[in-house]
Amino acid sequence: MKIAVLNGSPKGNLSVTMQYILYIQKKFPQHELKILNVAQQIKTLEKDQEKFQEVIEVIKASEGVIWGFPLYVTLVSSQYKHFIELISEKGVEDAFKDKYAALVCTSIHFYDHTAVNYINAISDDLEMRFVGFYSAEMMDLMEEEQRENLVSFAKDFFYTIENKLSTTRRYPPLKLREYKYTPSGLINDKEKIHANGKKISIITDLTDEESNLAKMIKSFQDCFSSNVEIINVNDVDIKGGCLGCCQCAYDNQCIYRDKDGFTEFYNTKVKTPDIIIRALTIKDRYFSSRWKLVLDRSFFNGHVPTIIGRQIGYIISGPLGQIPNLRQIIYGMTELADNNLVDIVTDEYGESRDIDQMLYNLAERVVRLSNSNYISPGTYLAVGGRKIFRDAIYGRMRFVFQADHRYYEEHGLYDFPQDDEQAKKMNDMFIPLINKDEKFRKMFYSRTTTEMVKPLQEIVKNPKK
Ligand SMILES: Cc1cc2nc3c(=O)[nH]c(=O)nc-3n(C[C@H](O)[C@H](O)[C@H](O)COP(=O)(O)O)c2cc1C
Known part of the structure; x- marks a missing residue:
């Protein structure tokens, strides 16, 4: 079976993501995965119609398409986004219609879901048959369990194509409003x-x-x-x-x-x-x-x-x-x-x-x-995202992202719970008591609601600036 892989990494063959694709290729030698470095070659593809058409011909001749890309700022790279725009600008949507599609991306899992949603929606808009996504942490391939997972994912993709299974559409077409705004005065x-x-x-x-x-x-x-x-x-x-x-x-x-x-x-x-x-x-x-x-x-x-x-x-x-x-x-x-x-x-x-x-x-x-210098407190979208960055920069990414590390240190952004002195004191004091003494435990849990609100009540009673 022929599969076209649209590589969204500006690094071309040196892409981390493409190692996942090459691993799939190794495990399924009966299929041919043709990698197309569309992001790396975007300037050529934009200007050279022949080269662009070559890519489209590979897609036409394939039974399936894999969107393979790295996360770039909550989405795909600008080069890949540009390639997606060229599909409609050059009017070649038909090459994608009814093709089975899957997505393999790598990242540090920071907003990988929004990129996945985006490419799923683009596939739906192109009337492709979107089978599923595999969003790997950059280094997942180093782990046996993850490699097995990747192989199962690929197997399911090939099985779906071979058996011409139906797929679900997740994103209904956009309804565009043709409205001319004219300033009203x-x-x-x-x-x-x-x-x-x-x-x-x-x-x-x-x-x-x-x-x-x-x-x-x-x-x-x-x-x-x-x-x-x-x-x-x-x-x-x-x-x-x-x-x-x-x-x-x-x-x-x-x-x-x-x-x-x-x-x-x-x-x-x-x-x-x-x-x-x-x-x-x-x-x-x-x-x-x-x-x-x-x-x-x-x-x-x-x-x-x-x-x-x-x-x-x-x-x-x-x-x-x-x-x-x-x-x-x-x-x-x-x-x-x-x-x-x-x-x-x-x-x-x-x-x-x-x-x-x-x-x-x-x-x-x-x-x-x-x-009034108002800044809305962040929701999960910011709080969760910060923790991913904090852990990555403190850990595996630090030797590369040294400028970030210096900033995180200087600005107190390494706010790991293990550095929270108050929490440490409370845990050290209460955990042994709660675990050892049943009477204390009963009393403790009967009072959590009233005790939890006490410090806040103090602030409400004596409002401080
Ligand atoms: C400009 C840029 C933006 C990035 N943005 C994100 C991001 O939003 N979320 C994330 O988890 N990783 C992000 N990354 C990390 C890459 O997705 C990750 O390193 C990926 O594995 C690189 O794959 P590649 O070698 O195939 O290009 C970003 C990397 C770069 C260079």
Whole structure:
């Protein structure tokens, strides 16, 4: 059986993920797994139609497709995202239709689920028959149990194809609303908002000046009495996508730093505003690959937040309400960076006047919350994510990501429970008593509810600043 493997790693054959594919190939010599380095060769594939068509022909001639890729910033790499965009731009969706698909990715399990959801949804949109996903921790292949697991996964994939089994669709097609937003005049009638000296920037991937997004950006700008800077990421000199070389991990210096304008752009434009509005258009199930390029290239900062304590707003054109996966990425990344997500205004429902009212509310609220320095406490999306980073940087990744390690030490981010002196004292005192003395145990557990709330009651009684 012929299987096309779409390699999403910019590292090509030196990809960690591809070792999982090669392992499958070793175990199933009767099948032919053809690896296509589409992310690494994205610039060629974009420009050279013949080369692009060669890839498509391999897919057409295959019984199945494996999306094989590394996690890059909660999704796939910008190069891979670009390849996915080329499928519809070049109108070759038919090559994918009805093909069986599976997904093999590697990562440190930080937001691997959102990347899995994304590729599953893309497969569904292409009307492929999505069988399943295998999301491995980078080094899983070193363990016998995991190797067995991988083989079972592959076996199931091949069995499904051989027996032409039916598969389930998880993501219904997106319903796009054709609505032309036209500023209603409501904003012009309102009092202009004073930014109180706060620097406000709108960062966008806008390409069409006539689009809803362009008009929403303008309306938002019009809410203020002072200047709101617009930064278009299409104007930034970016030579290429993140190569995954990790040379930045030592001292946060990107190998591209003298070759293009990204580092300077990041330090002077991205990091400086007090209030940041991201104005983006949904492209397939995410934003554009250009936007993803900016996020991937920001990885030179490692796993530390570089822009903290800011108010963040989103202005989005497209069906965000139908893509909860994307909403989760937005929430997670904002929380994880210790910023506050004020609101997201979209053009997916309401009339122009409603959109104007939402934009005005957003404008007024970002300033108000910035004045009070409000930062929403993180949910599981941030708390869980931080723990993954903390453990990885303290442990196996430390010798590579030394810049992160220094930051984590200096900023007290190694908050392991074993360092919690108060918890240690309580455990040492109570565990022996509870375990040895039945009478004490009964009394203890009968009082947990009242005792747990006591310190909080004290604060409520004597409110401290
Ligand atoms: C720019 C960049 C972004 C990354 N983002 C994530 C991420 O969001 N979540 C995660 O778990 N791992 C992330 N990783 C780690 C890679 O997914 C992991 O090292 C993967 O195994 C690399 O596979 P490859 O060698 O096939 O490219 C990232 C690595 C790089 C270089």
